[in-house]
Amino acid sequence: MAATSTPSSPSVSAVPQSAKKRKRKNGGSIGMREATPLTYIGLSLTILLSVFPLWWMFVVASRDTAAASARPPYLWPGGNFLENLERLFTNTTANFTLGLLNSTISATAVALSVVFFSSLAGFSLAKLRFKGRNVAAVGVVLTMAVPVQMGIIPLLMLMEWFGWRGQITAIIVPFMVSGFGVFMMRQYCIQAIPDELLEAARMDGCSTFRIYWNVVLPALRPAMVVLGLLTFMTQWNEFTWALAVLTPANPTVQIAINQLNQSAYSRDFALMFTGSVVATLPLLILFFVLGRQLIGRIMEGAIK
Amino acid sequence: MTLLRRGAAPPGDKEATSLPRPGNDAVTERERRQIFWTRMDLRVTPYLFIAPFFILFAIFGLFPLLYTVWVSLHDWTLLGGNQGFNWFAHYTRLVQDAKFWNSLYNTFGIFVVAVVPQLLLAMYLADTLSRRIRAVNFFRMGLLLPYLTSIAAVAIVFSQLFGTQFGLINYVLGFFGIDPINWQAGRFSSWVAIAVMIDWRWTGYNALIYLAAMSAIPREIYEAAAIDGASRMRQFWQITIPMLRPTIIFTVIVSTIGQMQLFTEPVIFGDVAGGTQGQFQTTMMLIFEEAFRFNNYGYGSAIAWTLFMIIVVLSALNALLTSKIKGA
Numbered sequence: 001m002a003a004t005s006t007p008s009s010p011s012v013s014a015v016p017q018s019a020k021k022r023k024r025k026n027g028g029s030i031g032m033r034e035a036t037p038l039t040y041i042g043l044s045l046t047i048l049l050s051v052f053p054l055w056w057m058f059v060v061a062s063r064d065t066a067a068a069s070a071r072p073p074y075l076w077p078g079g080n081f082l083e084n085l086e087r088l089f090t091n092t093t094a095n096f097t098l099g100l101l102n103s104t105i106s107a108t109a110v111a112l113s114v115v116f117f118s119s120l121a122g123f124s125l126a127k128l129r130f131k132g133r134n135v136a137a138v139g140v141v142l143t144m145a146v147p148v149q150m151g152i153i154p155l156l157m158l159m160e161w162f163g164w165r166g167q168i169t170a171i172i173v174p175f176m177v178s179g180f181g182v183f184m185m186r187q188y189c190i191q192a193i194p195d196e197l198l199e200a201a202r203m204d205g206c207s208t209f210r211i212y213w214n215v216v217l218p219a220l221r222p223a224m225v226v227l228g229l230l231t232f233m234t235q236w237n238e239f240t241w242a243l244a245v246l247t248p249a250n251p252t253v254q255i256a257i258n259q260l261n262q263s264a265y266s267r268d269f270a271l272m273f274t275g276s277v278v279a280t281l282p283l284l285i286l287f288f289v290l291g292r293q294l295i296g297r298i299m300e301g302a303i304k
Numbered sequence: 305m306t307l308l309r310r311g312a313a314p315p316g317d318k319e320a321t322s323l324p325r326p327g328n329d330a331v332t333e334r335e336r337r338q339i340f341w342t343r344m345d346l347r348v349t350p351y352l353f354i355a356p357f358f359i360l361f362a363i364f365g366l367f368p369l370l371y372t373v374w375v376s377l378h379d380w381t382l383l384g385g386n387q388g389f390n391w392f393a394h395y396t397r398l399v400q401d402a403k404f405w406n407s408l409y410n411t412f413g414i415f416v417v418a419v420v421p422q423l424l425l426a427m428y429l430a431d432t433l434s435r436r437i438r439a440v441n442f443f444r445m446g447l448l449l450p451y452l453t454s455i456a457a458v459a460i461v462f463s464q465l466f467g468t469q470f471g472l473i474n475y476v477l478g479f480f481g482i483d484p485i486n487w488q489a490g491r492f493s494s495w496v497a498i499a500v501m502i503d504w505r506w507t508g509y510n511a512l513i514y515l516a517a518m519s520a521i522p523r524e525i526y527e528a529a530a531i532d533g534a535s536r537m538r539q540f541w542q543i544t545i546p547m548l549r550p551t552i553i554f555t556v557i558v559s560t561i562g563q564m565q566l567f568t569e570p571v572i573f574g575d576v577a578g579g580t581q582g583q584f585q586t587t588m589m590l591i592f593e594e595a596f597r598f599n600n601y602g603y604g605s606a607i608a609w610t611l612f613m614i615i616v617v618l619s620a621l622n623a624l625l626t627s628k629i630k631g632a
Contacts, residue, residue, distance in 0.1 A: 034435065034436055035432075035435045035436060035437045035438075039432045039435055039437065040437075042428075042429075042432055043429070043432055043433070043437075043443050046429060046446070046447065046508075047443065047446035047447070049504070050446055050447065050449050050450050050504070050508060051446070051449065053450075053458060053461045053462060053465065053504065054449070054453065054458075054461075056461060056465070056472070057457070057458075057461045060464075068464060068470060069467075069469070069470030071475065073472055073475065117356045117357055117360075118357075120353045120354075120356070121353055121354040121356070121357045123353065124349075124350045124353035124354050125354060128349070128350040128353070129350070130347070130350035130351060133350070136354055136358075139358070140357070143361055143365065145619065146365075146366075146369065147561060147564075147565065147612060147615050148365040148366070148368070148369050149565055150369060150372060150608045150609065150611060150612035150615075151365070151367075151368030151369035151370075151371065151372050151608070152368070152591070152595075152608065153368075153372060153375060153591075153595050153601050153604050153605050153608060154367070154368035154369075154371035154372055154375060154605070155364065155368040156595075156596075157371075157375075157601070158363075158364070158367075158368060173360075173364065174364035174365075175364075176356075176360055177356060177357045177360045177361055179357075179361070182357055207342075207345050207349075208345050208346070208349040208350070208353075209349065212353070233452060236454065237454055237455050237456075239455060239456055239567065239568040239571075240565075240567045240568065240588070240592070243571075243592075244592065244596050253454070254454065254455075254456040254457075257456055257457060257460060258456055258571075258572065261460055261463075261572060262575065269464055272460055272464075273460070273461065273464075275457070275460075276454065276456075276457035276458070276460050276461060277457075279454040279456065279457040280453050280454045280457045280458075283452050283453055283454060284452065284453070286452070287445075287448075287449065287452040291445050291448065291452075292441065292445075294448070294452075295444055295445070295448060295512060298448075298509065298512050298513065298516075299512055299513070299515065299516035300516070
């Protein structure tokens with residue numbers, strides 16, 4: 001599906017600009033419809049529904065378990081958050097501290113690795129000349145279309161052979177490259193890096209790796225940030241594989257909160273929700289820092 | 305290849321013998337080495353750059369996937385290891401396994417219950433967001449917020465909200481005179497609860513995709529239609545929807561592939577068993593249960609390979625549909 005639209009797609013940075021221009025131009029034209037009060041009511045209701053579960057999560061996390069079932073429900077945070085936090089990090093069944101550490105390490109390592117290898121391969125496929133380049137580019141797209149997650153059982157066997165089962169290596173190494181990342185970097189290279197720039201560097205006697213390091217990488221920075229964020233997020237959220245290969249003794253954050261969810265006989269909602277807050281917080285921070293770039297990226301992907 | 309060989313062979317080389325100046329030997333030697341390395345760089349480095357991707361994908365993506373077929377044709381357990389070839393025994397068991405058909409039924413059922421309202425709602429939201437509107441970035445960010453949260457964390461919160469006795473959803477429904485629903489107990493009610501979790505996360509994301517596609521439709525078409533007296537409703541159905549068809553198909557394909565592997569939400573909602581009667585056990589959950597709870601790698605692989613084939617067939621169908629519509 002993506003193969004049909006490879007060559008002429010706009011770049012990451014170019015689209016928000018052109019979209020902005022289009023908006024301005026249309027602002028005065030007749031074609032743009034006016035918003036009615038109903039529009040705002042509908043949208044506000046949607047936003048309310050989007051935010052409410054997260055708000056509710058924090059309300060219960062800052063109170064006690066009884067608050068989750070109080071009638072009428074509490075809708076405002078209480079003062080127990082720090083206390084719950086302390087209970088969370090000292091809870092022995094969840095190993096939450098270790099989980100947080102493992103998630104941070106693995107998501108950061110995978111994001112860095114994916115960005116590095118994707119920019120390397122994307123640059124090569126977009127700008128270097130070699131035999132079999134087109135075949136390789138099609139191959140990358142094909143890897144995106146194949147649901148490799150169905151190989152989960154042999155992958156686990158592979159981890160056993162390597163002695164990685166239960167180790168955090170097992171949730172890093174299999175995810176170190178991404179077809180989507182290579183594809184995205186290739187598209188961006190085609191758009192953002194003029195051939196003249198590379199030729200000039202070549203004339204100055206730069207090796208290919210120096211060109212990559214000193215010319216290509218700086219030009220790719222905006223796309224690398226978005227790819228890094230998306231990868232971090234996916235990796236932070238990884239659940240199926242982590243549940244298969246890790247144990248509660250050495251978990252990720254997701255496995256730790258699942259442990260709280262499954263193990264407690266009478267469920268301690270305040271504790272579970274505090275864990276959920278901590279598991280969500282890094283993603284929310286990333287969202288507020290980079291959300292607009294991400295919106296640009298998602299909307300650009302749609303036009304292709 | 306020829307260039308490489310010429311650079312690599314020092315004394316018998318043509319260039320070397322044609323320049324028999326003993327005094328400058330050091331210089332030519334250095335130059336030659338430089339030319340050699342530049343050529344090597346031009347020829348080999350492109351492959352070195354793409355090699356990590358293909359090698360790692362082959363080891364951790366392609367090999368496990370293909371090896372699934374091999375394992376599925378054997379009696380293979382965690383403790384016993386490979387217990388020998390058994391042809392298609394796992395597949396004949398699979399066809400008769402009520403749990404497998406149940407899991408497929410659930411997977412497709414949740415898919416329909418989740419995706420149809422999700423895409424309709426996304427379309428509506430995109431339509432409202434394409435109007436001239438204040439604080440458009442605030443609304444966009446608000447729509448994307450659920451997409452950037454921890455799936456497991458949100459599933460925990462929703463599971464509590466869907467609680468029978470103390471859940472807020474039953475509490476709110478109570479105002480409309482609806483008796484408390486035991487969401488996990490029934491097949492359809494559990495599907496609805498899981499679909500709500502999925503839609504909460506993905507509706508805004510799809511709305512943004514539709515919004516981008518809508519803003520690419522030339523305004524002149526709408527203006528011409530308005531002059532011809534077409535109502536807003538008619539413009540939406542006869543301009544917007546046909547122009548968005550490729551995008552709609554794209555979102556359907558992506559949702560199909562994602563939903564066939566549905567796992568996290570139902571697992572947090574219940575367990576890998578998917579409720580007391582397996583009323584919300586998806587196929588991915590069944591694979592997990594067979595392989596990692598009952599440690600039956602062989603049978604688990606057979607289910608995994610079957611699900612893989614289903615996804616491939618669905619993707620091919622979708623692709624066929626796309627090309628047909630594009631051609632028409």
